[in-house]
Each structure stands twice: as C-alpha cells, then as structure tokens.
Amino acid sequence: MTLTSEERKIIEDSIRDIKDFPKEGIVFKDITTLLNNKEAYALLMKHLHDRYKSYNLDYIAGIDARGFIFGAALAQMLGLGFVPIRKKGKLPYTTISEKYALEYGVDEIEVHIDAFGEKKGAKVLVIDDLIATGGTANAAATLVNQTGAKCVECCFIIGLTFLDGIQKLEEKTKVYSIVEVD
Ligand code: AMP
Numbered sequence: 431m432t433l434t435s436e437e438r439k440i441i442e443d444s445i446r447d448i449k450d451f452p453k454e455g456i457v458f459k460d461i462t463t464l465l466n467n468k469e470a471y472a473l474l475m476k477h478l479h480d481r482y483k484s485y486n487l488d489y490i491a492g493i494d495a496r497g498f499i500f501g502a503a504l505a506q507m508l509g510l511g512f513v514p515i516r517k518k519g520k521l522p523y524t525t526i527s528e529k530y531a532l533e534y535g536v537d538e539i540e541v542h543i544d545a546f547g548e549k550k551g552a553k554v555l556v557i558d559d560l561i562a563t564g565g566t567a568n569a570a571a572t573l574v575n576q577t578g579a580k581c582v583e584c585c586f587i588i589g590l591t592f593l594d595g596i597q598k599l600e601e602k603t604k605v606y607s608i609v610e611v612d
Contacts, residue, residue: 431480437477438608440469440470441474441587441608441609442609444463445459445588446459446462447460448460459611465499474500475500475504478507479504481606482504483508485555487555487582488511488552489510489511489512489545489546489552489553489555490511490512490555491514491515491545491556492512492515492556493557493566496559497515497556497558498514500557513541513546513554514541515541515570517540518538519540523542523543523544526543526573527539527573530565530568531563531565539566539573540573546577546578550578550579554580554581555581555583555585556570556584557586559586560590563595564596564598565595567586570584571599583603586605586607589609591612592611
C-alpha cells in the first residue's frame with residue numbers, strides 16, 4: 431500500500447530539522463517529534479506493516495539505536511522476531527562484526543552469530559531511521575548475509591538523496607526510503 435501525498439506530508443512534517451547538530455554544517459533529522467506525534471507514528475507504522483506483511487519475512491533487524499524503535503515495533507506488528515545490530519562491545523554472546531568508514535575514522539557494528547536461527551537464508555529486513563552515506567546500512571546488510579541469513583531489503587524513514595548512499599546500497603540489496611530529502 432502506498433502512502434497518499436497527504437499521509438506522506440504528515441510524516442515528513444513531523445520530523446524536525448536541527449541545524450548544526452552534532453556539528454556545524456550538519457542538518458540533523460530529529461525523529462523524536464515523529465515518535466511523540468501519535469498520528470504520524472501510527473501512520474508510519476501502519477504503512478510499514480502494510481508494505482512488509484506480504485514479504486514473507488523471518489526477522490526484522492534494527493540498527494543501533496533509532497532502528498530499534500521502528501524495528502521492534504514492526505516485528506511485533508508482523509508477528510516476527512527482532513534482532514538488534516549494535517555498536518561494538520554491547521552484545522554479550524559470540525558476535526561477528528563489520529567495520530565501516532565514517533567521515534573521519536572508522537566505526538564497527540556487530541550481531542550475535544546465532545541471531546537469525548539455524549535456517550539458512552532466513553529472510554531479513556534491515557531498518558534504520560536514516561540513510562546518509564550508506565556506510566552503516568551496508569555494513570549491517572553484510573553482517574546479516576555473513577550469518578547465513580539474507581538481507582532482502584533495507585528500509586529507512588528518511589533517505590538523504592543528495593548523497594549517493596542509496597545508490598551504493600542498491601548494488602547489494604533492495605532499498606526503500608519513505609521521506610526523501612534532496
Ligand atoms: P550513514 O552510515 O552515513 O548512512 O549514516 C547513517 C546513520 O547515522 C544512521 O544510523 C543515522 O541515524 C545517523 N545519521 C547520519 N546523518 C544523520 C542526520 N543528518 N540526521 C540524523 N541522523 C543521521
């Protein structure tokens with residue numbers, strides 16, 4: 431089910447822009463004002479449920495930390511398990527990890543080695559609030575695939591289309607973003 435332009439606008443208008451956070455030149459897309467707006471949050475979650483109910487997914491994987499909010503709610507709505515993909519050093523059991531480039535330096539995310547169960551090729555949706563350069567999501571999709579599961583799509587509430595993150599990620603998996611910012 432596609433969103434009407436009015437519905438998309440309600441979601442878009444609920445996201446607040448914070449200029450120069452966390453540093454000068456960045457416009458931070460603040461989704462806390464989407465989450466505390468019951469109409470926008472409900473519309474968004476209903477749309478995600480409508481889109482993914484026919485995907486025959488096995489798991490939803492959320493990226494640390496805002497991907498947990500949308501991912502855990504969606505997993506519950508779809509009757510699926512939820513898997514957190516976390517920043518390095520947070521998960522207690524055996525993990526596999528993947529490094530990715532930041533503007534300055536590198537970061538690393540991890541997933542539990544057995545997070546997607548024993549079935550090979552379990553179908554996984556990766557979700558986060560926003561895609562910028564795509565480095566984080568690319569590493570997340572790589573991790574999912576390395577466990578023996580399959581990342582069938584990456585979903586974002588916001589896609590920054592002035593960067594080439596979406597294009598690069600599309601070389602690896604399908605990409606869906608609800609609000610595109612150019
Ligand atoms: P990237 O790996 O460059 O695609 O960055 C994506 C990650 O950084 C996501 O987990 C986002 O939550 C966060 N992020 C990057 N840029 C922004 C931004 N302008 N506003 C809010 N979050 C951002």
